[in-house]
Amino acid sequence: MIGRKGPAPVGGAQGQPQGEALRLDGVRKVYGAEDNRVVALDGVSLSLPTGSFTAVMGPSGSGKSTLLQCAAGLDRPTEGRVFVEGAELSGDGEAALTKFRRERIGFVFQQFNLLPTLTVTQNVVLPLKLAGRKVDRGRARTVLERVGLGERLNHLPAELSGGQQQRVAIARALVTRPRVVFADEPTGALDTRSARDVLVLLRESVQVSGQTVVMVTHDPVxxxxxDAVLYLADGRIVGRQVAPTAEAVAERMTHLAEEVERQRTMAEA
Structure with a gap:
């Protein structure tokens, strides 16, 4: 296991290094019509400091992915506000929201979402092209070398392993120098060794570059x-754990799943 820095993390406990990266104020997300509503998020508020790495966990249906999508501006909350580095993800139109995301946010998903006809380098610089920014191939090479793919610049995705493709996806997320990187189950499709490599890279983006990482995962390891784990159940934050170990997280998840099941059974009785 790699070492941790001391910062921490959720809600500014132990001091906030360099300010606030992400804040959610009373975020609520409701899907469906009045007679068939599903409350995916139920008034979530949180504050994450710059340069922190936060994992988000919870039972199936707890609202993890919805939280990530609303925080990243991929979905709009029904109620509440989201701020990235103090700037609100506002409703000034889809074009403005897209521009905001491209300037401040990076994404890493379980599905690598690489374009099969583009080389590794071309995939990595694509966000710069889409944002109308200067394509700095030197920067792309540096980032790819950092993720261990300096010898794969001209390869196509099909010529890479799953772990290598995910590292390309991370390089693509980092090349624009985003302040917050959102990762949705980034190791879910990887073997154990590749998963650890990806997690080390995300950890290094926090420790070396001062970026903020928010990762949804089901894996205690x-x-x-x-730095910390946020626990969700039924669309609400129900706990947090600082400096987590895999064993402590697994135990917490077991108790949380049992408690959620017990409450749902009582509600249906």
Whole structure:
């Protein structure tokens, strides 16, 4: 297991290094019509400091992915506000929201979402092209070397392993120098060794570059790479754990799943 810095993390406990990276104020997300509503997020508020690595965990249906999508501006909350580095993800139109995301946010998903006809380098610089920014191939090479793919610049995705493709996806997320990187189950499709490599890279982006990482995961080992774990149940934050270990996270998840099941059974009785 790699070492941790001391910062921490959720809600500014132990001091906030260099300010606030992400804040959610009373975020609520409701899907469906009045007679068939699903409350995916139920008034979530949180504050994450710059330069922190936070894992988000919870039972199936707890609202993890919805939280990530609303925080990243991929989905709009029904109620509440989201701020990235003090700037609100506002409703000034889809074009303005897209520009905001490209300037401040990076994404890493379980599915690598690489374009199969583009080389590794071309995939990595694509966000710069889409944002109308200067394509700095030197920067792209540096980032790819940092993720261990300096010898794969002209390869196509099909010529890479799953772990290598995910590292390309991380390089693509980092090349624009985003302040916050959102990762949705980034190791879910990887073997154990590749998963650890990806987690080390995310950890290094925090420690070396001062970026902020928010990662949804179901894996206690992946969560143990974070500074802190946020636990969700039924769309609400129900706990947090600082400096987590895989064993402590697994135990917490077991008790949380049992408690959620017990409450749902009582509600249906």
């Amino acid at each position: 992946a969560a143990s790479f974070a």
